[in-house]
Amino acid sequence: MEYISDFTIHRLSKYLRTLSYMEENGIKTVSSLMLGQHNGVTAAQVRKDLSCFGAFGRRGLGYNVSDLKKNVNRIMGLNRTWKVAICGVGNIGRALLDYDQFRTQGFQIMIAFDNDPAKIGKTIHGVAIRSEVNLERDVRDENIDIAVIAVPVSAAQLIVDRLIVGGVKGILNFAPINIQVPKNIFIRNENMAIEIEALSFALTNPNLVHNS
């Protein structure tokens, strides 16, 4: 079985953004060349990425923007609602609660957890902040699919272990620590530094970077 790399998955996300933008601007068809140019990759790369999931578009005619958008959305699992819990209502947790795009993309934040008595019981954008005391039960009762880890490094592994007991299958980790999870659990680590490093690269090698 050939696995799909993280890089392919990230490219699919980017194609999706380009397709949404095109659809909003009334563009009906797109070639693999154009889709590639918007994302800094070749037409061959676009075709290769999409071919993993079936045959889209017609040779010489390109892709229908709306159809392809619908297909990539489905491939990405973004044609449904995911129930999300936020663990830790510090700066990052709060930023995510404020982040409208999560909601519009089908990531529905159901609960937030924090251990600060000053925060417990408050509501942010309709999401109640609860104590972590009954975390396992709470995530099970709410059928949480995905949990976001925005707690301090020292608390992160224990919270993840408890979330898994509660039935959570996906972890989005903002804590700068390597968290251990069983084989059947998916974890993605958010790295706040990766884009500023890309800027450092661009400023250091201005002639090697395509600036559109």
Added chain:
Amino acid sequence: MEYISDFTIHRLSKYLRTLSYMEENGIKTVSSLMLGQHNGVTAAQVRKDLSCFGAFGRRGLGYNVSDLKKNVNRIMGLNRTWKVAICGVGNIGRALLDYDQFRTQGFQIMIAFDNDPAKIGKTIHGVAIRSEVNLERDVRDENIDIAVIAVPVSAAQLIVDRLIVGGVKGILNFAPINIQVPKNIFIRNENMAIEIEALSFALTNPNLVHNS
């Protein structure tokens, strides 16, 4: 001229993390296969990415971990200090001010701007929060290289225009809006949703994702 894609740049960031981890754990040499396996790519991809920048390692012997780390650091421009300004001290701005790894990687936050009188004049982790009134002059005086946009969407373009007047060359944008910049300015857009979309993909296609 062949441009280096964002995906290659992101892979270099990831290789760097693997190399740092290996160095910290006393590992002296690494093969392209091993470096690839840690990052979900093939040995050929690793060799191709590195070959853009010169010849490292010796056939059959692999790479010296410390040497390669030093080289990738230099290629990425991470062997120097970048002076950074944070625009907007809301949740994201504050999270970045709290984020130790920025500092250790050479991104030195010199100033933060906000237009909230309650924040102006305060100091977070030694960084003074200033009014935006003299932003152009302030970023020029501090020789700011990179500015982070963590202001509301409605303010983002104007702030970027003013930063560029003040001599800023790189913009890290957290506002979910497409900002226009002149050709000689580099901009990277942080997308808070890309990793949760990757989780959505993994949970939807568990058999297509390598879970290590």
